[in-house]
Amino acid sequence: MTMETVSILDGNTFVVTDRRGDIDASPTEAQGLFEDDTRYLSKWLLLIDDRRPNILSIEDLNYFEAQHFLVPGTGTIYVDSPLSIVRRHRVYQGFSEHLTVMNHSGEPKEVRLRLAIDADFADLFEIKDKLAKKGTLYRRMEDRKLVLGYRRDAFCRETWITSSQPPEVDGNELRFHVSLPPHGEWSTQLRVESIDVNLRASGAVLGRKKDVESDHRVRLEEVEKWRQAAPKLTSSWRSLERTYQRSIEDLAALRFYPYLFPNGAVPAAGLPWFMAIFGRDSLITSLQSIPFMPDLSRTTLMLLSEHQGARLDDFRDEEPGKILHELRRGEMTAFEERPHSPYFGSADSTPLFLILLDEYERWSGDASLVRELEFAARRALEWIDRYGDRDGDGYVEYERRRPETGLDNQCWKDSWDSIRFADGRLARLPRATCEIQGYVYDAKLRCARLARGPWKDSALAERLEREAADLKQRFNRDFWIEKGRYFALALDGDKKQVDALTSNIGHLLWSGIVEDDKIDACVQHLMGDRLFSGWGVRTMAEGDAAYNPIGYHVGTVWPHDNSIIAWGLRRCGYRKEAAKVALSMLEAATYFHGRLPEAFAGYPRAMTGWPVEYPTACSPQAWATAAPMLLCRTLLGLEPVGGQLLVDAALPEGIERIEILDIPGRWGQADAFGRGRLSLGSLSLGTAV
């Protein structure tokens, strides 16, 4: 998303306009009004006296509201415009524009407003892959409503457009002849509703749209409640406060309301391409934000268990017990031209589901949910051993079952070229990436704890502990590269070590799978110049053949990755190193106005002075949004121990203090306070905190 666009969103709906507030979609610009993976508006273009107005400024009112201030061009800088235009956009239960034209002169004015409108009903996959539509577009006037529609067999979607001031309608254009008295103004309320005609026909089941105005008030109140409910963070470092506030706001924006749980929300992955449920993203975001908003974890666990794999289905990469990768609702999914109903091509979501279940219970004490999800958890454990380990070698590996539609890489680095040897060769499939084995190890140990507790099954607990111990031993033998003293990125299809040096080793520290005598070497690599850019740990080490500082998973820096690495360093007792990673990331956030993007470039800090943007990074993106929360948890050393919250702060000297009040958990609410006493010494970033 470029800075030339403005995005407002709410749940499953989002609008991307240019700075004027216009939508003019093109194959390269994902502008439009989108809902449930369908573009309901592809054009929304305002002309004043046949010319496009000039932008003055934009005001972000809320994550679901923005205001664009415009003036008609006068053709010269020497003449002030006597008119100005305000477009107030809101996305909530559809999209609306409150359009106001003001006359600042003492003379009456006549203006012609034209609003060109179109809807291409493109599926997001059609936009990404530049595919043509297969159905038929139509339009009609119905009472005072312009209806743009699309039909393919029984699949039907419509966009309804109304205006409080009656327009002339000419084709897909609304026209207004406006007479403005001296110092007068004119306004109209334009409303756009995105209609899933099929869903509407089943309104008794799924209909959620109610009175828009009253619901808008309810939403404003609800957002305020969300803000108020979040723990309060104050710090001597003001930009940290801003970053934290931004994270709270953006997580509110990214809440996705599944039809199955209309009263709960899960974090959608990110704007604009990933406003959908993603197993991995929702799980990691929930993990990161547990100390701050535990309800996201609860809904995420419930939703993912409802969609858990039930059968063998090659098209969807579905297997019994597997946790989904991605759920979509667009046309291509409906017609099974894409497998996302849901798609299960993710080998790490299942162990992450188990990890979150345990972590949620440790924080919340909600044993009833753990009991409710016991069936799902046992199925997930069974998946790990029976289907995740495809060839019986004791490791979870992946390979898509349908090459035409499945994902090549089913780990978090899921671009096609991410799993490479140090010399740049692509690894053969199936691939067993190292961090997935770490997650499996952690998941089994955590489930052993749950088995002894809420599930009351000590035999299962003992078995899982035995299996975890065995996995740890084998893993440290099979993945360890003695020559370089780090863990291989993966084992390939020939069981060869894929020897690229990558950030994945930080996830291993978090998982606990690394034997004590190998931890220090991993830490040295993570903090060394090849991996640590100064702005964070790169996905792939500088010097590997495939390294590219602006390569999606082969050299960029990912905030969520770094938040897990910092957590892992802290878990292994490397307090200074954890603080250094946390500090670098939180400093980077200040350059992005408190909103960390999905990823940024891996150029060395000495070269750039500020973190360089990655061109197509999603922003906001859920696990980047929640990364500052996990970093704060790590800096303050927040851990639930028994019924209490343990606080063991390790703040660098540059941060005088961090205070977090009202942290919810099984203890009720608790406060945490930390002061910067940690000298980073040679690890210092030269920070401006």
Next chain:
Amino acid sequence: MTGAALAAVLDRLRAEVLPPKLQSSKIRYRFRLDRGDSLDVVLDRGRLSVAESPEPPDCVVECTSEELEAVLSGRHNLLTTFMRGDARLLGTLAAAKSLYSYLRYAHVEESKG
């Protein structure tokens, strides 16, 4: 599709394993088919079977006989069928979801002989 034909398909539907919630549910469905025919079934203790009842159904599924047969036999997915508009679901969300879940776990057992 007649009641007898539907009963024959349901008779061969098996789910070896089901989430506990589905095992303990009792949910009534009405399949409203083309030409105004309708058939009532019940999901009870993990089995789906034809069961006329004076009680109103928890969920009504409207589709063609062919679509119903395809969905029950596992050739079509109820969720994508619904998304395409080839089936309409009326009633409570939980009931519709339970049918979807049940059909994901169930499969048609091949007839012997």
